[in-house]
Amino acid sequence: MRRTLVLLVAASLLAVSCGDDTPDEAEFRIQTDPVMPGGDETTSFSATGEAVDEGMLCPDGASTWVQTLHADTGLPESPADPPRDGEVVWVEHRLTCADGSGDFVLRADALVDFAELDSAIATGDPLSEHPLSVIEGSGDYVELDVDGTREWSVVTPGGVDDGFYEVFTGTLSLG
Numbered sequence: 001m002r003r004t005l006v007l008l009v010a011a012s013l014l015a016v017s018c019g020d021d022t023p024d025e026a027e028f029r030i031q032t033d034p035v036m037p038g039g040d041e042t043t044s045f046s047a048t049g050e051a052v053d054e055g056m057l058c059p060d061g062a063s064t065w066v067q068t069l070h071a072d073t074g075l076p077e078s079p080a081d082p083p084r085d086g087e088v089v090w091v092e093h094r095l096t097c098a099d100g101s102g103d104f105v106l107r108a109d110a111l112v113d114f115a116e117l118d119s120a121i122a123t124g125d126p127l128s129e130h131p132l133s134v135i136e137g138s139g140d141y142v143e144l145d146v147d148g149t150r151e152w153s154v155v156t157p158g159g160v161d162d163g164f165y166e167v168f169t170g171t172l173s174l175g
Contacts, residue, residue: 023050023054023056024173025171025172025173026049026050026051026053026054026056026057026171026172026173027049027050027051027169027170027171028047028048028049028050028051028052028057028146028148028168028169028170028171028172029047029048029049029167029168029169030045030046030047030095030167030168030169031045031046031047031165031166031167031168032044032045032063032093032165032166032167033045033063033165034164034165041064041065042062042063042064042065043062043063044060044061044062044063045060045061045062045063045095046059046060047059047060051171051172056172056174057172058097058098058099058101059099060097060098061095061096061097061098061099061103062095062096062098063093063094063095063096063166064093064094064096065091065092065093066092066093066094066105067092068083068089068090068091068092069089069090069092070083070087070089071087071088071089071090071109072087072088077089083112084112085112085113085114085115086111086112086113087111087112088109088110088111088112089109089110089112090107090108090109090110091107091108091110091130091150092105092106092107092108092135093105093106093166097139097140100139101139101140101141102137102138102139102140102141102142103137103138103139103141104134104136104137104138104141104144105134105135105136105137106132106133106134106135106146106150106168107132107133107134107135108130108131108132108149108150109130109131109133110130110150111128111130113127113128116128120153127151127152127153128151129149129150129151130149130150130151131149131150132146132147132148132149132150132168132170133146134146140174141174142175143174143175144172144173144174144175145172145173145174145175146168146170146171146172147170147171147172148168148169148170148171148172149168149169149170150166150167150168151166151167151169152164152165152166152167153165
């Protein structure tokens with residue numbers, strides 16, 4: 001009886017020490033390829049950082065612009081109802097992992113600032129960062145949570161005017 005108890009305690013300790021080594025949180029950086037305004041709304045993305053290294057986030061896939069919504073009404077942006085200067089809009093993107101592990105939708109709370117946009121177009125500087133959240137996920141990303149930001153620019157990192165690219169950075173956890 002005593003020997004059985006000792007074996008059960010030892011087995012329990014071994015099981016605890018062999019647990020999952022994946023961290024609770026990990027840093028990430030996701031960059032989309034340029035999207036041409038009025039063109040194809042799906043492009044590719046690549047991800048780097050500890051979250052990719054630890055297997056918490058896929059390294060690449062497709063990025064699809066989902067919609068831009070007026071935050072005050074939740075209604076979609078349209079030519080008849082464009083965003084107004086000083087308004088907060090929600091910009092949503094679906095990231096679909098190429099490895100089949102799942103997909104997730106990121107939402108950025110963006111403040112519309114036409115003066116900043118005009119300056120960014122003229123100088124190539126990135127626009128301000130916007131808070132980021134996850135509004136849905138599938139597969140490995142059902143319980144995905146992020147604490148991060150979205151930054152976008154009208155030029156590619158190499159300085160060639162190819163449309164818009166976005167960079168999402170922060171930390172993520174999987175529930």
